[in-house]
Amino acid sequence: MAYQTTRPNMLAAPAVLWLLAFMVAPCLLVLSYAFFQRGTWGGIEYTFTLENFARVFDPLYARIFLNSARIALITTILAILIAYPAAYAISLAPRVRQPMLLFFAVLPFWSNYLIRTYAWIVLLNREGLLNGFLSYLGYQGEPLSLLYTEAAVITGLVYNYLPFVILAIYSTLSRLNPELMEASRDLGAGAFRTFWRVTLPLTLPGVAAGGVFVFVLSIGNFVTPALLGGGRFQMIGNLVYDQFLTANDWPFGAALGMVLIAIMVALLFLQARATSHASGERKGDEA
Amino acid sequence: MSGIAPKRLPGRIILLLVFGFLYLPIAVLVMLSFNESGLPTSWSGFSTRWYAALMGNGEILHAAWNTLVVAIFATLVSTVLGTLLAIGMETRARKSNGLEALAFAPMVIPDIVLAVALLTFFSRLNITTGLHTIILSHVIFDLAFVCSVVRARLKHFDFSIVEASRDLGASGWTTFWRVTFPVLLPSIIAGALLAFTLSVDEFIIAFFTAGPGRSSITLPMQIYSMIRFGITPEVNALATIVMAVSATALLLSQWLNKEQIQ
Numbered sequence: 001m002a003y004q005t006t007r008p009n010m011l012a013a014p015a016v017l018w019l020l021a022f023m024v025a026p027c028l029l030v031l032s033y034a035f036f037q038r039g040t041w042g043g044i045e046y047t048f049t050l051e052n053f054a055r056v057f058d059p060l061y062a063r064i065f066l067n068s069a070r071i072a073l074i075t076t077i078l079a080i081l082i083a084y085p086a087a088y089a090i091s092l093a094p095r096v097r098q099p100m101l102l103f104f105a106v107l108p109f110w111s112n113y114l115i116r117t118y119a120w121i122v123l124l125n126r127e128g129l130l131n132g133f134l135s136y137l138g139y140q141g142e143p144l145s146l147l148y149t150e151a152a153v154i155t156g157l158v159y160n161y162l163p164f165v166i167l168a169i170y171s172t173l174s175r176l177n178p179e180l181m182e183a184s185r186d187l188g189a190g191a192f193r194t195f196w197r198v199t200l201p202l203t204l205p206g207v208a209a210g211g212v213f214v215f216v217l218s219i220g221n222f223v224t225p226a227l228l229g230g231g232r233f234q235m236i237g238n239l240v241y242d243q244f245l246t247a248n249d250w251p252f253g254a255a256l257g258m259v260l261i262a263i264m265v266a267l268l269f270l271q272a273r274a275t276s277h278a279s280g281e282r283k284g285d286e287a
Numbered sequence: 288m289s290g291i292a293p294k295r296l297p298g299r300i301i302l303l304l305v306f307g308f309l310y311l312p313i314a315v316l317v318m319l320s321f322n323e324s325g326l327p328t329s330w331s332g333f334s335t336r337w338y339a340a341l342m343g344n345g346e347i348l349h350a351a352w353n354t355l356v357v358a359i360f361a362t363l364v365s366t367v368l369g370t371l372l373a374i375g376m377e378t379r380a381r382k383s384n385g386l387e388a389l390a391f392a393p394m395v396i397p398d399i400v401l402a403v404a405l406l407t408f409f410s411r412l413n414i415t416t417g418l419h420t421i422i423l424s425h426v427i428f429d430l431a432f433v434c435s436v437v438r439a440r441l442k443h444f445d446f447s448i449v450e451a452s453r454d455l456g457a458s459g460w461t462t463f464w465r466v467t468f469p470v471l472l473p474s475i476i477a478g479a480l481l482a483f484t485l486s487v488d489e490f491i492i493a494f495f496t497a498g499p500g501r502s503s504i505t506l507p508m509q510i511y512s513m514i515r516f517g518i519t520p521e522v523n524a525l526a527t528i529v530m531a532v533s534a535t536a537l538l539l540s541q542w543l544n545k546e547q548i549q
Contacts, residue, residue, distance in 0.1 A: 012386065013374030015430050020391050023401065023427050026408035030400075033407060067392055086305040089298035101302065109532040110308050110481065112488040114507050115526040118514050119312035122319065122327060125518065129315055129327055160409040162309065213395070220397030222491060227514060236398045244403050244495075254407070257400045264397065 027261070034254035044250060054149075061239070063267035067257075068235040069151065072218035075157040079214050080207055089167070091173040102170055109163035110263035117227050120156050121147060124228075148230030156224040163219060165210035171207030173199075190244070205275040212271045216264045236260060313530065318375040320527040325520030346501075347525065350509040357418055357493070357505060358486040361425035366479040368426065369433025370471070376434070393431035401427070402495035409496065420503065424496045425486045427494035432485060433478035437546070440474035473543040480540035484533045494507030 034052050039046040055061060092102045108116060123129050124146040131143040148151060176199065184194040222237030231238075236256060242255025318328055323334035341347055376386060393401075405424050408418055448470075452462040491505035497503040506529060513522045 008375040008379040009373045010375070015372035015434070016386070016389060018368055018426060019393065022405070022408075022423055023393060023396075024389075025399070026404035027396075028403040029411060030407045053376075070443070082308075083303065086303045089301040089305075092295070094296050099545070104306065105309065107534065107537060108313065110537050112483055112507065112526070112529050114488075114490050114510055114514070115316070115530055116313070118510070118522065118526060120317045121514065122523070123312055123317055125327075127327060132327065156396065159312070161309070162305075162476075177456075208315055216395065216397065220399055222399045223511075225366075240403060244406060250407065253403060257403055260397055260400055262397065268395070283457050 031258050032157045032252045033251050037252050038249050038251050049251075053259075055076065055252055056259055059092045061256075064237060064239055064251050066106075066231075071154060071233075071235065072215045074213050075154050075161070075220050076215045078154065078158045079165045080169075082213055083162055083169055083210060084207070086162075087166045087169035087173055088169055094253050098174070102167065105166045105170075106163045108169075113160060114223060114227075116160055117156050120152065120228055124152055124155075125136050140277055147228065148232055150229070150233060151234075152228040153225050153233055155167070156228040157214075157218045157221060157274055160224065161214040168210030168213070169206040170180040170201060174287075176202055184232055206270045208274055212267045216267060219263065220260045295427075302447075303313060315525050316523055317530070319519065320523035322520070325523075327518065337520040338528075339361075339368055340521055341524050341528075344521070346504075346523075347509060350504050350506045353418060353488055354501055354506040357425060358483050360422045361429050361486045362479050362483045364422070365426045365429030366433050366475060367503055369430035369478060369482070370437050370475050372430065372530035373434045373437035373441060374467070374471075377438055377444075390431055390434055393428040394435070398489075398491045402492045405492065406495045417503045418497075420496045420498070421493045421503065424492050428489075428492075432481050433475075436478035436481060437471060437474050440471055440544075444470060448462045477543040478539040479511050480536045480543075484536045484540075487529065487536075488533060 017072045019130065020125075033044060033052070035048055036047050037051070038129065039045040042079075044226055049283065056065070067255070088106065089099055093101055121128075125131075126143040126145065128147070130146060132145070180202070181194055184198045185191070219235070220237045220240075221235060223240050225233045225235045225238055226241075229235075238254045240260070241254050245247045247253075308392050319325075319357060320337055321335065321526045322330055323336065324331035325337065372390060376383075376390065379386075386452060401424075404418070408414075408419055414420065444467075449462055449466055454458070457465065477532075489512060493505045494508055494511070497505070497508065506525070510522060510529070513519065513525075
């Protein structure tokens with residue numbers, strides 16, 4: 001870069017110090033708590049132990065982990081399956097309209113998470129709109145219990161994170177060189193084959209970025225299972241919450257939180273590797 | 288490409304369905320907030336009585352005031368820190384991976400983890416929790432988002448005008464205020480509006496860092512406790528107001544961002 005300010009590091013320093021003091025230090029502190037014992041009255045006893053991490057693999061908690069991972073995975077797959085056609089449709093719209101379409105697809109994502117989840121309670125509860133609609137259509141039986149089900153939790157998660165996946169996939173789609181697709185068609189591949197062999201592989205980095213994001217935020221989610229699962233569906237986020245605010249077992253809560261962070265870092269790392277691998281391949285092709 | 292036109296139809300249907308999925312639940316909520324009866328299944332006429340009920344509710348007004356205080360202070364601090372960070376990062380001679388990771392982390396870290404980490408931190412240091420600790424915590428992710436918005440602008444920034452200013456004898460300070468800052472201003476405001484929205488809407492971190500008691504309760508915390516007791520018309524009205532505030536801030540932010548790129 002040609003231009004340099006006098007002192008880039010000094011400009012960055014206040015924010016860096018803020019993040020080190022209030023993000024990195026607290027995370028390290030909570031990490032250290034994971035290696036201590038819980039005191040008799042809920043405090044911390046500073047005796048080194050690995051017991052908290054061992055407990056994560058205790059069948060009781062391992063089941064919650066696997067269940068959270070399963071719900072997060074289903075959410076991720078559904079979100080990608082809905083977001084891809086949506087992003088594709090936006091990328092096919094007239095150029096001038098694309099920014100507006102994209103903005104309105106992403107707008108809900110920046111607004112209140114709690115309220116967007118609450119909107120689904122309004123739709124799904126026994127006296128809710130969906131049941132009202134069914135009885136309007138002539139349905140006579142008992143109102144359906146749509147709320148407080150796993151399906152409700154997954155619907156809520158997909159709904160909340162869908163905009164981000166659309167954004168991630170669209171950003172790779174819009175950067176594609178249309179000539180590549182034309183070349184494929186000219187060489188005799190059908191529309192489907194062109195999509196499957198050219199477009200899709202080239203947009204996988206966007207799919208991966210969106211997918212990792214949804215998975216990480218879903219597996220650690222606390223609000224959606226609490227509201228739409230009615231507390232019946234324990235996920236890791238709820239487990240962490242309980243350890244800190246009800247069970248008063250901070251070391252175990254800390255261990256759970258650290259496992260969440262480890263999952264996040266591992267997935268982001270894999271995604272970065274996969275993306276650089278994909279772009280490396282492209283560079284290789286050009287050479 | 289004339290072959291595209293007939294393909295528009297499926298695209299339109301997909302967009303219609305996806306936008307319906309995204310906006311219908313919100314639209315229903317907004318409509319119900321104006322329903323006289325307050326019942327979800329029967330429309331008994333347009334009314335603003337639930338909004339009037341909110342205005343008479345001291346608890347909610349208190350929570351709204353707290354939310355505003357938190358959002359304004361968090362936005363002010365994070366806008367300054369985030370903008371400086373953005374300029375610092377974009378004018379470095381070499382990209383620093385550590386710095387990139389540090390600025391990226393607040394946007395991806397699961398909020399529940401950051402929330403419990405902050406709770407642990409404040410309690411270990413015996414820091415009394417309250418509105419100030421919520422502000423402190425909100426600045427963490429707010430500054431990361433401000434930074435990313437301002438950096439996006441800096442990527443298109445023509446640094447030669449800064450060089451020109453320096454060559455013509457302006458000091459670094461004058462150059463910043465007279466050249467760099469005016470160019471960046473729309474994106475700084477856009478970032479600030481985004482930070483404000485995020486702060487107004489943030490629930491989990493505020494919940495963990497507010498401390499016990501009702502004195503530093505914010506609107507999302509208030510909404511959460513109301514939702515747990517079931518659906519009430521007041522919640523619908525409150526939710527509609529909060530959504531309207533967020534949407535306005537975001538539309539403004541988007542408009543500013545678009546203006547400057549053209």
